[in-house]
Amino acid sequence: FSGSIGSAACLPCAPGLFSLGNQSSCTPCQLGTQASSPGTVNCSLCRGGYFANVTGLPECYPCAGGTFVNTTGSSVCDDCFQGTVSTQNATVCELCIPGTFAAVSRMTSCDLCAVGDFTEAFKAVACIDCPQGTTTRGKNARLKLPSDGAARVDGNGLPFLVPDWFNDEIDDCLDECRAGTYSIWGVPPCVPCPAGRFSFANGSTECSPCPSGFSSASGATVCTQCLAGSFALAGSSSCTLCAAGQFQPSPGQAACELCAMDTFKQATGALVCDVCPLRVQSTEDTFYYKDCRTACAADEANITASTVNASCCFHAPVQSVSIPNSAADNLETIVQLINDAVFARALVFNLLRVEPDLEGWSRGITASRLFTVYIQYGGFQASFGQTSVTNNVGRILGFNVDVPPGRPALCYSASDSLVSSGGCYSSESFVAPELPVTLLTRETGTHLRDLCQSFCSPGSANNETNGEDRPSSPCQPCNDGTYQNLVGEPLCFNCVAGRYTAADGLPY
Helix, strand or coil, X not given: CCCCCCCCCCCCCCCCEECCCCCCCCEECCXXXXXXXXXXXXXXXXXXXXXXXXXXXXXXXXXXXXEECCCXXXXXXXXXXXXXXXXXXXXXXXXXXXCEECCCCCECCCEECCCCEECCCCCCCCCEECCCCEECCCHHHHHCCXXXXXXXXXXXXXXXXXXXXXCCCHHHCEECCCCCEECCCCCCCCEECCCCEECCCCCCCCCEECCCCEECCCCEXXXXXXXXXXXXXXXXXXXXXXXXXXXCCCCCCXXXXXXXXXXXXXCCCCCCCEECXXXXXXXXXXXXXXXXXXXXXXXXXHCCCCCCXXXXXXXXXXXXXXXEHHXXXXXXXXXXXXXXXXXHHHCCCCCEXXXXXXXXXXXXCHHHCCEEEEECCCCEEEECCCCCCCCCHHHHHCCCCEECCCCCCCCECXXXXXXXXXXXXXXXXXXXXXXXXXXXXCCCCCCCHHHCECECCCCXXXXXXXXXXXXXXXXXXXXXXXXXCCCCCCCCEECCCCCCCCCCCCCC
């Protein structure tokens, strides 16, 4: 074209424009056409898969994914319907093959049927649920190699979808793996869950580890709680018995506890530890009691639970049972010795029952390191620490008061009415207010009874015996301003600047 008078030459039209000759200007290409080269005489039609929705284009636009056009000279692309898809510059929409679907229009690719769904149709807009109790290979299947074992990947390194893996027929719905088994897809071939793991649901693709305090054998649907006296870490195939010197009173635990100081346990699988033998600190200790049955028979109606003093029992004779040092190897021996002696005199079987709080002792809880004494017959009174004898059985069991205080033990029937004071069990029991005196251990986790020895307790020391407490050389309490917080030590330590002890014998 030539745009001015007296031009020496004509100029070529720019791309997107054309001229038929003898023109003073170029004309834009119409909708649906293009002119890619300069000096074009005629615009060409957009080919299939492309469109031109404005005039004067040098190149037609490609149809976007999810659209198509199958004619030339188009100014717009059509949407792919549900069940069909397309990529860029498509001339047709592809049907979704069985095992895939397109739920909405303008999709660029078909979606795989979800786990448990299938479709046998082409152009599916949704998948069908598998029959109850069956499922399909999961989405993990697309990450596995095809049956020939060869990896097939696209240009991005992603695996191609292999049609054989699609859920494209009802036969792809397989029985689910039973609870206690699993597979990568949750369908056969299934294998049992390994020991220490479990699966509680059908169709599992993995097994979960048992939590701590539980264990399982192979093929488990649930984990079994560990019994008291044992433990298990997470993922354990079996529970482990607590080792000697350890205990566990509760089920379902992840660890055992060490026996506290002054306790021990030689056996494995312990719920509680044993208390070190009691200490008889003199040549003989003595248990004192009163049999008030005869003296109080006439006054029985006046002896009630609110009775503070029973004058009829006041004048009853005090009787005693000597406990030689050699007998004090354990609590049961002392109690049996007392009960045998009382039976021989009063024909009362097992007057005393003594129960230590073994769990409290095992954990070293000061407030729980005690014995409970049950007076099992009415009309009796046990006297602890209320006589002129300094080291009587009250020192051993931790009592320093009469039991019951100031009156004989009462005896009740099932209706709680007062009945005859002879030959029946009393509902009363009494807890020692002081810590019993036992042999000691130097450390926690003791497993041998022989390691319970006469060591100096915290708050005392003995340099002459290297920390042992002997009748010929007893331990001495730490003086004011000194302390000792360990067992069996020869010396007390001076308090550091800024700290003090207010009385002799304090451990800190």
